[in-house]
Amino acid sequence: MKVVIKKTGINGEGIGYIDRLPVFVPGALLGEEVDIRIVERKNRYAIGEVNKIIKKSKDRIQPKCRMQHVCGGCPLMIARYPKQLEYKKDVLRQTLIKYAQVDPKKIKSVIPSENVFGYRNQFKMPVAMNEGRLESGLFMPNSNYFIDIRRCFIHEDALEKMRSMIMEVLNDEGYQGYNHHEKSGIRNLIVRGFDGKYQCTIVTGNDEIEPRTIEKLMKIKGLYSLWQSIHTIKKTPEVFGPKMIFLAGEKLLPLQLEDLQLEISPRSFFQLNTKQAVKLYHTIADCIHGNNELIVEAYSGIGAISLYLKDKAKEIIGIESIKDAVVNANQNAKKNGCEHVSFVCDDAADKLVYISKKRSIDVLVVDPPRSGLDDAMLECILRSKIKQIVYVSCNPATLGKNLAILQSRYDVEKIIPIDMFPHTPHIESVVVLNQTKATNYAKRRNK
Numbered sequence: 001m002k003v004v005i006k007k008t009g010i011n012g013e014g015i016g017y018i019d020r021l022p023v024f025v026p027g028a029l030l031g032e033e034v035d036i037r038i039v040e041r042k043n044r045y046a047i048g049e050v051n052k053i054i055k056k057s058k059d060r061i062q063p064k065c066r067m068q069h070v071c072g073g074c075p076l077m078i079a080r081y082p083k084q085l086e087y088k089k090d091v092l093r094q095t096l097i098k099y100a101q102v103d104p105k106k107i108k109s110v111i112p113s114e115n116v117f118g119y120r121n122q123f124k125m126p127v128a129m130n131e132g133r134l135e136s137g138l139f140m141p142n143s144n145y146f147i148d149i150r151r152c153f154i155h156e157d158a159l160e161k162m163r164s165m166i167m168e169v170l171n172d173e174g175y176q177g178y179n180h181h182e183k184s185g186i187r188n189l190i191v192r193g194f195d196g197k198y199q200c201t202i203v204t205g206n207d208e209i210e211p212r213t214i215e216k217l218m219k220i221k222g223l224y225s226l227w228q229s230i231h232t233i234k235k236t237p238e239v240f241g242p243k244m245i246f247l248a249g250e251k252l253l254p255l256q257l258e259d260l261q262l263e264i265s266p267r268s269f270f271q272l273n274t275k276q277a278v279k280l281y282h283t284i285a286d287c288i289h290g291n292n293e294l295i296v297e298a299y300s301g302i303g304a305i306s307l308y309l310k311d312k313a314k315e316i317i318g319i320e321s322i323k324d325a326v327v328n329a330n331q332n333a334k335k336n337g338c339e340h341v342s343f344v345c346d347d348a349a350d351k352l353v354y355i356s357k358k359r360s361i362d363v364l365v366v367d368p369p370r371s372g373l374d375d376a377m378l379e380c381i382l383r384s385k386i387k388q389i390v391y392v393s394c395n396p397a398t399l400g401k402n403l404a405i406l407q408s409r410y411d412v413e414k415i416i417p418i419d420m421f422p423h424t425p426h427i428e429s430v431v432v433l434n435q436t437k438a439t440n441y442a443k444r445r446n447k
Contacts, residue, residue: 021046117422129176136189188239294317298352361384362387391406416431
């Protein structure tokens with residue numbers, strides 16, 4: 001059957017309508033007329049598969065990657081980059097109107113990525129046996145079917161070369177893919193790098209990485225830090241296992257961001273697009289006026305945002321639940337001479353309640369995971385006297401739901417989208433919220 005694509009979905013798919021029923025069509029672009037086959041039908045929507053493109057969008061291009069149609073990681077690679085930015089802003093606009101009735105005029109133009117290809121500084125890839133060889137790749141979306149990815153174009157070129165050399169050593173040494181029954185073998189390969197130095201974590205079952213293998217790996221030019229992670233839990237979204245073993249090189253990976261010197265442990269979070277991360281941090285800093293007494297950052301990771309805000313307040317406190325990241329962050333504050341910036345290991349909501357009862361918080365910066373702010377965090381913010389919030393979001397849907405609640409006490413000043421991940425449907429947003437005038441008035445009367 002024929003359908004005209006009227007919208008772009010949150011996963012980068014086209015959305016058309018058949019008798020008012022939304023039909024999600026992966027691989028179809030806005031404005032295209034496509035002949036489709038319905039592969040799944042639910043009460044409220046259907047999923048279609050493209051048989052033929054009848055009317056092609058002028059923005060459609062040939063994807064650079066030959067695996068684009070099966071991998072699922074870069075659904076927008078079939079569109080010109082400026083159009084990708086339009087799609088992303090439109091999805092953000094639709095979502096924020098749907099959940100929070102945000103005025104779309106408050107959404108600024110998307111800040112584009114400087115690099116459209118070769119921008120990713122890290123990968124976390126499963127490995128499996130393929131025709132007798134250990135290969136790194138991906139699983140097809142919603143399946144257990146493993147795809148051998150020989151070349152990923154969104155990874156930095158040197159990162160891809162490092163992946164190839166590490167896999168060559170592991171194959172030469174005869175390592176096998178992970179066996180869930182025996183709880184042995186290699187499960188995932190994680191590599192992150194900056195400025196020619198790379199940190200590798202090999203995720204395994206109850207295996208020992210042989211000293212000879214470690215020696216061979218450390219001879220790879222640029223391999224700076226080598227770790228092993230033991231991970232035998234069968235069904236879990238976590239890539240790292242609970243046990244980390246330092247194998248060779250240096251424990252921490254250095255990163256120079258303008259005038260900041262940072263060090264990162266394997267499990268600590270850092271933005272995947274280094275150049276865009278700098279733009280993101282500058283955007284956050286530009287949203288905050290100086291001369292604040294106290295800024296608190298929740299979900300602070302290795303402390304990069306807090307350290308970028310070092311001139312914005314007399315004191316900055318970061319809250320992070322991952323112990324490795326907190327140790328990293330405090331080391332980074334010390335390394336950069338920021339004695340007024342400190343980090344604590346705690347649940348974000350619990351610690352924010354404690355701080356807000358004792359101190360007046362001028363600005364709260366939150367950079368939560370894709371799940372957004374939980375109920376405890378939202379309740380804490382609404383009960384606090386925080387003057388300004390800068391919300392960094394990587395998920396428009398959870399952002400919209402959170403803003404719908406926060407708007408009872410805060411006004412949305414502006415929303416600045418930043419494209420961290422070209423060719424993917426993901427969009428980062430920096431949202432500035434200020435206390436409503438009614439709230440300020442009520443506080444003055446209570447005093």
